[in-house]
Amino acid sequence: MRYTNLFIPTMRETPSGINAISHILMLKAGYVRQLAAGLFIFLPLGWRVLNKINIILKEEMERIGAQEISMPILHPAEIWQQTGRWYTIKEEMFRLKDRTGRDMCLGMTHEEIMTWIAAKEIKSYRQLPQIWYQIQTKLRDEARSRGGVLRTREFIMKDSYSFDADEAGLDKSYKMHAEAYHRIFSRCGLKYYQVESDPGIMGDLESHEFMAPTPAGEDDIVICDNCGYYANVEVAKSKLESPPIVNMEFKEVYTPKKKTVKEVSEFLGVDERYFIKSLLVITEKEPVLVLIRGDQELNEKKLARLIGDFYFASAEEALNLIGVEVGYIGPMNQKIKIIADNSIDKDLLYISGANKKNYHIQGINPREHFKAEWFDIRKVKENDKCIKCGNPIEIQKAIEVGNIFKLGTKYSVPLNAIFLDKDGKEKPIIMGSYGIGPARVAAAAIEQNYDKDGIIWPKSIAPFDIEIIPLNLSDKKTVKIAEELYEKVSEIYNSFADRHMEVLIDDREERPGVKFKDADLIGIPIQVIIGEKGLKDGKIEIKKRRTKESKMVPINRAVVEIVNFYYETF
RNA sequence: CGGGGUGUAGCGCAGUAUGGUAGCGCGCACGGUUCGGGACCGUGGUGUCGGAGGUUCAAAUCCUCUCACCCCGACCA
Known part of the structure; x- marks a missing residue:
């Protein structure tokens, strides 16, 4: 196609206020x-x-x-x-x-x-x-x-x-x-991964998502390239090792104004892994106390799958329900339902809230001191160990490009x-x-294929395969060679699929700089550049958009060189 | 829906504090020169300053309301 017959309104300035x-x-x-x-x-x-x-x-x-x-x-x-x-x-x-x-x-x-x-x-x-x-x-x-x-x-x-x-x-x-x-x-x-996913309300059965990793993605996916475990963080699991057992006397400790795990951990000089974090949430039916190891985070999607929609209790609600403010809530002597994460080791002793302002209790044993229902409700983190092979996992942002549901x-x-x-x-x-x-x-x-100059299309989905760029339309020879190549290359059939080579010719009365800039911007895989300098030696230039790799080829070999260049490009 | 931000020429922006004839760059149109990485000279057109109401002799600028868009979060079947 001819550029002059196409509406391609490129912009010189970068549009403001957008990120992707x-x-x-x-x-x-x-x-x-x-x-x-x-x-x-x-x-x-x-x-x-x-x-x-x-x-x-x-x-x-x-x-x-x-x-x-x-x-x-x-x-x-x-x-x-x-x-x-x-x-x-x-x-x-x-x-x-x-x-x-x-x-x-x-x-x-x-x-x-x-x-x-x-x-x-x-x-x-x-x-x-x-x-x-x-x-x-x-x-x-x-x-x-x-x-x-x-x-x-x-x-x-x-x-x-x-x-x-x-x-x-x-x-x-x-x-x-x-x-x-x-x-x-x-x-x-x-580049993509097939990941295990949350079927949502589509069904309760198996489902997978196809995820293209890029920082612009809305989802986080867990990747283990060692064994091929790939999962959306919404459902991902990982191995978590318990720290060695530490003996602590079972007693209340005074922790004035220390509320978060981090604060109490620093105050007492005990690793966060020996804490039980108590989160009070409220569902449509009832309040639920959620327990998780001090250094871990709750995966809200996993919890919602167990108890339905919920929200975190406000300070006031916590005071009414438990009788103590947020920060001092613990699992002991609770009348409400307790759901605990498997990260809490039943053989260890822990520190948690004493249900009394400014106090925590140490030496809590999950088997002895409270009753809970146990589930995996933990959010997987970067560098956790893979649930399948134990290697460190990676977390990346990804775009969901496809999904399959049973x-x-x-x-x-x-x-x-x-x-x-x-x-x-x-x-x-x-x-x-x-x-x-x-x-x-x-x-x-x-998102996966661009550089500072613009888009770099994978050739399978590029709007055109080849862009012919005659640099100076007032030069008759340039135009003649360009038009001949346009005809000849357009006629070439792709031997693997029954279609023409799709060629765009930039026949605009524009200066070379403008054509180069636009060509890079729109990202056609192969550029064929025809200018007076090359023609003096009987040559034209062919160039790969992705690598900017280019070579001068004799005019009489141009067609075959262009095609070869095209096939060796991604 | 919660939080933050932005609306002025096609695009990018200045002007708003302290009210006083609406500007700049690029693009656009015409003529000429130029032609290997967003050319140059000359000429020309371009706006309900997002909208409505108010204050004022006077509003892009101050006040009230409202709409749109962007970003973060919630949501995303």
Whole structure:
């Protein structure tokens, strides 16, 4: 394509007030414009990138036998009411009424509608399994959109759904999706991890997320490169060693005005690991005292999975419930429910609050002095030991580019998606759902591939493969060579996929500097630079955007050199 | 939803303390010169100072309300 036929509004100045690299570069390089909070317009280059990603998605989905369909975005409320999500989901769902006053909503995901059509049409085990997918718009009224296209209120998603007759079938569909996702993200040039994840309200079964590590990510993931244990910190576990036992006399100690573990630890000269931190939380039903080793932190997600939504008691509530202010609460003689973290060793002696102002108690033994229910509710930290192999783990920020969930019968039962098995028995369809956000893939690719000059696209998802840059349009020879190369290179077929080499020619009447700057900004993998200096020696320059590695090649060998250069680039 | 910040020309910003004719750079249009890393000269256009109300002879500037956007947190099915 010709630059003069494309709308690529690059910006000279860096937009202010935003942080995410991908957000800045997508704006600056003319890929997107923002309409309002969380609403983005994809301009020609941005749309080309999304389509490149979508083609990869389609190829890999078709490869596992998934069939593309298209569902409405506007949904009748009744179906969402049947699964209960009309009520459990709150402001995140866009709701409206049609002209007759019927409740409707805009689709934030499509489990309900997919299950509805399956319920209507699938009657027999002979029709199973099925995998249906679409690449389609979702709407979620996000409390806070952020990071450019990383978290928006309207976005495109590849969502697929598997329908199986039994668990073994679901396992197979799930595994096929995982494999397809590995191929997809590899082909898109992303560095990524498949991590264990919290299924949230999607289901209670197995789920994984595909995470592209970058500082712009919203999630923290635990990485053990030694054994391959990868998990979202929301669910991650780690090994924790207990310190050696220390004998302490069982007694109250005076700790005036020392409230936090750190303060008391310093005051008494005892390591934080010999403390029990007592946190008072309140659920819808009851107050709960949560215990965790002094040097550790509570993982609120893990706790919420055990006791439901909760909040930390205020100083006043603590005083009313326990009779002592925060800072001196301890596990002993409590009437309320106690949940303790496994980090507290039942064989050791600990220090904790005495439930009396300005006092702590030392020598507390978990077996002897209080009763609790024991769980893993600890937040994994950097350099903890891997739960599987014991090596130190790493924690990184990551963007969730895809997820896979086993749904089981969570949707098929309420929506009555029932089939008859071989024995003529009625059974609910076993389902899975699987999502990928193409815009996040694009943003993650930028976050992982850029330099001070702009974007460096992985070539699989670049908007063009080659950019031809004639430096001076008033020089006839430059133009002639550039146009010839444009024709010839465009005609080359990619031997691995049935498509043309996509070539952009910068035919603008601009000075060389402007063309160089824009070329680097928009990030096409290969630049072909045609200038009078080179032409004097019968040569043109070819250059890799990623490494800036370049070489002068004779004009008569230009086409083959360009193609070779292209194939050896990532 | 809680906390913080910003709204002045297409973009980046100054002007606001102490009220007095709305500015700068880049971009944009036209003419010319230039052409290997965001050229130069000349000419020209560009605004309801986010909005509403108020104080005042006079408001970008002071007061009240409001809206939008960004960042941190909560949330994220």
